[in-house]
Amino acid sequence: MSEPLLAARGLVRRYPVDKGFWLSRGRRFVRAVDGVDLEVRRGETLAVVGESGCGKSTLARLLLRLERPDAGAVLLEGRDLAPLSERALRPLRRRLQIVFQDPYASLNPRLSVGALVGEPLLVHGLGDAAFRRRRVAELLELVGLRPALAGRFPHELSGGQRQRVAIARALATGPDLLVGDEPVSALDVSVQAQVLNLLAELKARLGLTLLIITHDLAVVRQVAERVAVMYLGRVVETAPTDQLLAAPRHPYTRALLAAVPRPDPAARGRRRILEGELPSPVDPPSGCRFRTRCPFAVAACARLDPPLEPAGPGRFVACLRTAELPAPDPPSEAPPSAALQRRLALLEAARDSTAAEC
Amino acid sequence: MPLLEVEELSVAFAGEGRDLPVLDRVSFALEPGCTLGLVGESGCGKSVTALAVMGLLPRPQARVTGGAVRFEGRDLVQASEAERRALRGARMAMIFQEPMTSLNPAFTVGELLVEVIRQHRPLSRAAAHELALEILARVRIPEPARRFRQYPHELSGGMRQRVMIALALVNRPALLIADEPTTALDVTIQAQILELIRTLQAETGTAVLLITHDLGVIAETAQEVAVMYAGRIVEEAPVEALFADPQHPYTIGLLGAIPRIGRRVERLAVIPGSVPPPSAWGPGCRFADRCPLAVARCRQERPGLREFAPGHRVACHRAPIERLAA
Numbered sequence: 001m002s003e004p005l006l007a008a009r010g011l012v013r014r015y016p017v018d019k020g021f022w023l024s025r026g027r028r029f030v031r032a033v034d035g036v037d038l039e040v041r042r043g044e045t046l047a048v049v050g051e052s053g054c055g056k057s058t059l060a061r062l063l064l065r066l067e068r069p070d071a072g073a074v075l076l077e078g079r080d081l082a083p084l085s086e087r088a089l090r091p092l093r094r095r096l097q098i099v100f101q102d103p104y105a106s107l108n109p110r111l112s113v114g115a116l117v118g119e120p121l122l123v124h125g126l127g128d129a130a131f132r133r134r135r136v137a138e139l140l141e142l143v144g145l146r147p148a149l150a151g152r153f154p155h156e157l158s159g160g161q162r163q164r165v166a167i168a169r170a171l172a173t174g175p176d177l178l179v180g181d182e183p184v185s186a187l188d189v190s191v192q193a194q195v196l197n198l199l200a201e202l203k204a205r206l207g208l209t210l211l212i213i214t215h216d217l218a219v220v221r222q223v224a225e226r227v228a229v230m231y232l233g234r235v236v237e238t239a240p241t242d243q244l245l246a247a248p249r250h251p252y253t254r255a256l257l258a259a260v261p262r263p264d265p266a267a268r269g270r271r272r273i274l275e276g277e278l279p280s281p282v283d284p285p286s287g288c289r290f291r292t293r294c295p296f297a298v299a300a301c302a303r304l305d306p307p308l309e310p311a312g313p314g315r316f317v318a319c320l321r322t323a324e325l326p327a328p329d330p331p332s333e334a335p336p337s338a339a340l341q342r343r344l345a346l347l348e349a350a351r352d353s354t355a356a357e358c
Numbered sequence: 359m360p361l362l363e364v365e366e367l368s369v370a371f372a373g374e375g376r377d378l379p380v381l382d383r384v385s386f387a388l389e390p391g392c393t394l395g396l397v398g399e400s401g402c403g404k405s406v407t408a409l410a411v412m413g414l415l416p417r418p419q420a421r422v423t424g425g426a427v428r429f430e431g432r433d434l435v436q437a438s439e440a441e442r443r444a445l446r447g448a449r450m451a452m453i454f455q456e457p458m459t460s461l462n463p464a465f466t467v468g469e470l471l472v473e474v475i476r477q478h479r480p481l482s483r484a485a486a487h488e489l490a491l492e493i494l495a496r497v498r499i500p501e502p503a504r505r506f507r508q509y510p511h512e513l514s515g516g517m518r519q520r521v522m523i524a525l526a527l528v529n530r531p532a533l534l535i536a537d538e539p540t541t542a543l544d545v546t547i548q549a550q551i552l553e554l555i556r557t558l559q560a561e562t563g564t565a566v567l568l569i570t571h572d573l574g575v576i577a578e579t580a581q582e583v584a585v586m587y588a589g590r591i592v593e594e595a596p597v598e599a600l601f602a603d604p605q606h607p608y609t610i611g612l613l614g615a616i617p618r619i620g621r622r623v624e625r626l627a628v629i630p631g632s633v634p635p636p637s638a639w640g641p642g643c644r645f646a647d648r649c650p651l652a653v654a655r656c657r658q659e660r661p662g663l664r665e666f667a668p669g670h671r672v673a674c675h676r677a678p679i680e681r682l683a684a
Contacts, residue, residue, distance in 0.1 A: 051544035158632040188399035193615035193626035222617035259549040261574030263616055265597045268578055273553055274546040277514055333620040337602040343679055344614040344627050350650035
């Protein structure tokens with residue numbers, strides 16, 4: 001297999017919780033990312049999924065070297081970014097870009113759309129003014145916006161348009177890797193679908209590698225080829241998306257999948273509900289971090305911290321009991337009804353016959 | 359007789375120079391003990407509907423411009439503020455998306471509960487205290503006696519939402535309005551809270567008006583569903599019928615747009631454009647600009663809700679749309 005585009009090796013990031021006295025010894029830390037190994041392969045879409053506090057956003061920031069890890073390495077084509085200075089990182093930043101959840105918060109309200117999209121080119125000293133103007137128009141078109149929008153300001157745009165601007169901006173420098181940190185979570189369903197489709201199109205067209213950070217397994221299904229599931233600072237399972245969703249192996253993955261409400265009234269009430277809440281990341285449980293909520297936990301789970309181990313082709317699971325657990329039985333959901341599919345096709349056909357625009 | 363009957367309810371917000379209508383003749387009914395889901399995207403008017411029913415519209419900006427809200431036979435639009443206040447927290451209660459902003463941070467969980475109990479019931483402090491501990495246990499809060507003494511900020515999001523539910527249900531209301539009750543919560547905690555609402559509802563016979571943007575939550579929880587778009591109800595149906603046999607092009611588009619865990623599609627169905635703001639609302643169907651089947655009539659004439667099957671009503675001039683393909 002070829003070398004991954006980006007890889008994490010034993011990544012750790014801790015944040016102090018109390019300011020504490022400057023002399024105090026026993027300073028306490030939130031271990032946001034606590035020993036993560038992960039590979040992002042060139043050309044794939046990898047989703048990192050988990051609930052709040054699992055460390056997925058911190059992991060994204062570490063992979064982009066927006067933060068420096070306390071331990072471990074971030075390898076971009078084999079070169080470790082962790083020890084690099086800001087100055088040394090700068091040329092590499094062109095290749096790694098990010099889109100955040102809330103485009104309203106991440107776009108400077110005083111800059112026009114054109115200035116926002118052109119800014120990365122300016123920062124990286126790419127091209128002259130004429131080139132930048134052309135490139136901005138090109139980028140806007142690429143994300144499905146009219147180039148005439150270049151003169152508008154963020155507040156004049158809808159949420160979906162703003163997220164398209166954020167994507168155009170991220171693509172300006174021609175990155176290899178685009179990271180989306182909950183890129184559609186703040187959007188309404190109908191707009192969310194537009195942006196998910198756009199990401200898939202862009203990936204195919206530009207040969208991008210995508211890393212999508214999300215809490216939403218349905219989004220994972222729609223965009224990602226591979227998934228890493230995080231719980232309390234650790235990756236607990238990685239697998240190809242189809243396999244993970246059809247047969248989740250780690251008890252947490254099973255619980256997460258079972259908890260998602262399905263748009264199918266017939267599936268109602270068929271799920272098992274995970275008890276309890278996330279333990280404190282300041283003082284995580286000994287051994288396996290999931291054991292306090294795990295329906296399969298045994299005494300050994302409190303003693304041994306399970307590493308990610310191979311569990312079939314392309315799959316890794318961090319659970320002592322992987323081999324002995326009952327076969328996974330994720331809740332099923334009926335496909336969209338025949339009537340719905342027929343009517344969607346009808347609307348689609350009617351739409352194709354009229355002009356499409358965003 | 360329905361517990362709650364909203365009839366042709368209209369609400370306007372004071373805008374620059376003129377009133378902006380945000381709800382336009384919204385009607386629905388909720389039977390005792392049932393769950394009605396109000397679903398729609400941001401700005402559709404679902405939360406305004408809830409606030410209007412509760413008599414909690416922000417003043418002076420918002421006001422009811424027409425229609426009635428009949429609760430247990432009484433029109434709340436005509437009722438005095440004192441009458442409405444006597445109902446809130448007693449016969450009807452509401453929970454919100456973000457419990458931290460709706461729980462008074464200056465009081466402990468116990469003080470909040472005792473207060474709402476004693477406001478509506480002639481109980482001694484000790485008896486109210488006992489009842490408060492009992493309800494905390496019923497919303498499955500571990501160590502109720504300890505939680506009783508804690509402040510809202512000392513609790514996790516899930517626990518705060520349980521406290522909100524305890525506050526809402528402690529006086530056994532006939533109606534619970536839940537406005538995006540699980541949207542701010544993680545999915546495993548969401549499952550716990552939805553299950554809790556369902557269990558308590560079965561025990562107490564409280565009717566629930568559930569407001570959400572999430573069709574998964576609707577499928578999981580509601581018996582009846584009303585889909586809102588730009589201040590109007592565009593479709594109303596029993597939950598099974600809505601998912602199996604959606605009629606309004608907006609409902610169809612929305613159901614096609616949700617990514618599904620069970621199945622990946624090449625492209626999600628897309629509703630082009632975005633929801634029009636109230637300032638751009640015309641006289642006709644407000645979905646017309648995004649609807650590929652719209653004709654001149656759709657832009658001129660407001661479509662009324664027509665019954666297609668028992669309990670299944672649709673506000674669309676063009677439905678059933680298969681007819682158009684034939």
